[in-house]
Amino acid sequence: MDIDTITIRGGTGKDGKPEPLSAVEFRMGDVVSIVGPTGCGKTTLINDLELFADGDTPSGRKILINGQARPEEFLSDPSRNPIALISQHTNFLSDLPVGEFLRIHAGVRQSGNPEQLVKETLEFANQLTGEPLNLQSAMTELSGGQTRSLLIADAVIIGNAPIILLDEIENAGIHRTKALELLRKYRKIFVFVTHDPRIALMSDYRIVIGNGAMRELIVTDEEEKAVVGEIKKIDDLLLDFRSIVRAGGRLTTGEMARRMRAIGYVEGA
Numbered sequence: 534m535d536i537d538t539i540t541i542r543g544g545t546g547k548d549g550k551p552e553p554l555s556a557v558e559f560r561m562g563d564v565v566s567i568v569g570p571t572g573c574g575k576t577t578l579i580n581d582l583e584l585f586a587d588g589d590t591p592s593g594r595k596i597l598i599n600g601q602a603r604p605e606e607f608l609s610d611p612s613r614n615p616i617a618l619i620s621q622h623t624n625f626l627s628d629l630p631v632g633e634f635l636r637i638h639a640g641v642r643q644s645g646n647p648e649q650l651v652k653e654t655l656e657f658a659n660q661l662t663g664e665p666l667n668l669q670s671a672m673t674e675l676s677g678g679q680t681r682s683l684l685i686a687d688a689v690i691i692g693n694a695p696i697i698l699l700d701e702i703e704n705a706g707i708h709r710t711k712a713l714e715l716l717r718k719y720r721k722i723f724v725f726v727t728h729d730p731r732i733a734l735m736s737d738y739r740i741v742i743g744n745g746a747m748r749e750l751i752v753t754d755e756e757e758k759a760v761v762g763e764i765k766k767i768d769d770l771l772l773d774f775r776s777i778v779r780a781g782g783r784l785t786t787g788e789m790a791r792r793m794r795a796i797g798y799v800e801g802a
């Protein structure tokens with residue numbers, strides 16, 4: 534089934550009142566962020582999407598595919614489920630080597646050459662994480678960042694899911710700008726739950742959640758796109774400082790001023 538749109542029909546917030554945003558429609562190719570304070574209901578919203586809620590979850594929301602109720606096959610046959618969720622608490626239970634797992638998954642999910650898909654998936658995963666993984670590593674031995682990178686790459690390339698939900702990938706040592714740039718090459722709906730301004734502003738629009746309810750939809754305008762360029766510079770600088778400290782180095786005020794000048798920020802500005 535080709536998916537063009539996913540609609541969220543609003544339900545109620547934690548106070549039982551109707552959500553201010555009564556409906557939101559995602560179109561194929563959209564990159565969306567869900568933002569809001571801790572505990573406000575962001576994960577609940579993507580769980581509603583993953584479950585194809587039909588008024589049967591605490592929020593009372595309804596999820597429509599191409600304007601219609603979910604087809605039964607999405608629930609009964611996992612291989613037809615168009616949604617992949619990369620949650621915050623993902624661990625592998627199998628201790629298969631990465632290569633074997635990917636080969637088996639590619640064989641079941643796709644008709645193409647499994648070796649090519651495995652290669653592509655590994656390359657994709659290794660662009661997302663700072664700690665490259667190899668096909669011989671046991672899956673249970675991967676770090677949090679490697680696990681999350683492998684799952685994202687597997688969902689995008691082998692699972693080929695048209696809708697991918699990603700819950701707070703910023704906490705797992707994933708290269709965020711790279712992730713957004715790479716993912717945008719694939720025509721899918723990506724929904725990020727995030728506290729990260731870089732991810733939120735690199736999205737096409739964001740849904741603001743408060744007290745369990747969808748409150749506002751903000752489209753990223755030209756001014757915000759310019760701001761994200763500056764945020765990237767500051768963020769990259771912090772990542773540089775982190776790398777220096779991790780590698781056992783020391784930071785000096787002189788070095789900090791030099792690096793800030795190099796990206797166009799003067800000391801103390």
Ligand SMILES: Nc1ncnc2c1ncn2[C@@H]1O[C@H](COP(=O)(O)OP(=O)(O)OP(=O)(O)O)[C@@H](O)[C@H]1O
Binds near residue numbers: 577745
């Ligand atoms: N619309 C709603 N109606 C009823 N309960 C809700 C609703 N939205 C969220 N909740 C409840 O509020 C609690 C917190 O929600 P949730 O875990 O989704 O927040 P979060 O924004 O993802 O938090 P964090 O930022 O810490 O990950 C959960 O117990 C959830 O069941």
